Amino acid sequence: MSASFASATALLECHGLERRFGGLVAVTGVDLRIDRGEIFGLVGPNGSGKTTLVNAITGFYPPQKGRILLDGADITGMKPYLVAKRRLARTFQNLALFNGMSVLDNIMLGRHVHLRPSVAKTALYWWLGQPEEIAHRRVCEEIIEFLQLQGVRDEPVESLPIGLKKRVELARALVAEPSFLILDEPMAGMNQEEKEYMARFVLDARDERGITVLLIEHHMDIVTGICDRIMALNYGEVIGTGLPREVVANPRVVEAYLGKGQQHAA
Template identity: 60%
Template structure:
């Protein structure tokens, strides 16, 4: 696949919940290697679109293609195994488990437990476990989590918890990474660290990234293109600074100039 080809295509995607029309014919095209931003006011449909892409809420209308293959209607674990990994708006780590064990959970698509593997663990199961741990150690090094690798996730700060969730997603060896507000709740220093780690992961692993974020400074700093949603519809799409400056986008965020009067 060449750099100019689209990895992800959403074609006229619509999703509703009873009388609430959360997405209204939204189309998105994300090219190989891009960092693509999704922005919009609360309730604009950003997370619903991501949930459609990752299989949590299949769209009632439209198509979603990943690397040319239609994925809407597939189960989330099938989509994850196919090369799309995600993080969540609210931290979704396994409490009571260590940082290392949480990151190892990202390898579940590659693990094939069986009675035979358990019976012959020293010769069979152990080799597979070492292989998975080696991969996880690479991710721990990339995201600089060595100092907390044995800590329980319950006791580490929110910024580190978000980094652990990113590490768990990366350990699944995705080709596309979907991040749902990865900087939410962070202070400025934690946010700068997370931006750096997202860029490092994207460059080191050759990832395509789709990111939802409310921090416009992050969107304009790292995204190649941006789609702005409002009330389930596309308002503007293009380079971040141009899309955010669109009059319709400004009106959606702060109201029309006439409204103030």
């Protein structure tokens, strides 16, 4: 693919993506562009293809058709660990924390993409290994302070309420120092106060750390409040893209969420 195919301002571009599972078409004909510095929302009913699209982008389920460009490079079909090395980090729809470990230890795991283990560093730990470990811990402590997790840094992660667990997952993604962050329903199960905190942290990650964000979320008040643009999916197809207020008013989007009868009743 020629270099001119990639937009100078786009961090992510997807062209004609399709992903099937046997006879089930999970995603088809999806075109997507996310510019640097955007918070881009991805919405749609359950089963609409949102997580499948993200899994295609991150290499978990490569698309059978289409191309994916990240920062101008073609990453179509690239293994997930190689995608992560290109400064892409994500959180998952279901909590993926490690019980039996502390908050700090869970967050430290996010530094794995920057680790350079070697026999020499192990044998000469005090001279080679320790300075590297201190540098990694310094990044983790900075993110702990950024997300206001100081009070629970040494607590076992399984003892935390879901709102704090979601914040720990965000911290683990941020310590990877991504330029592009994918958040898969980061506010699921939260009360209103916890959602507002998380929304603030997402905005701060963009504004203070220069991170571009793809946000999958069902809470439309949050999506319309913090996203620059959004895309709506239904049955794996794009049914609306643009400014949040325009997309949520789109009759196809309203119908996908409410159904025809409810739409007319409303």
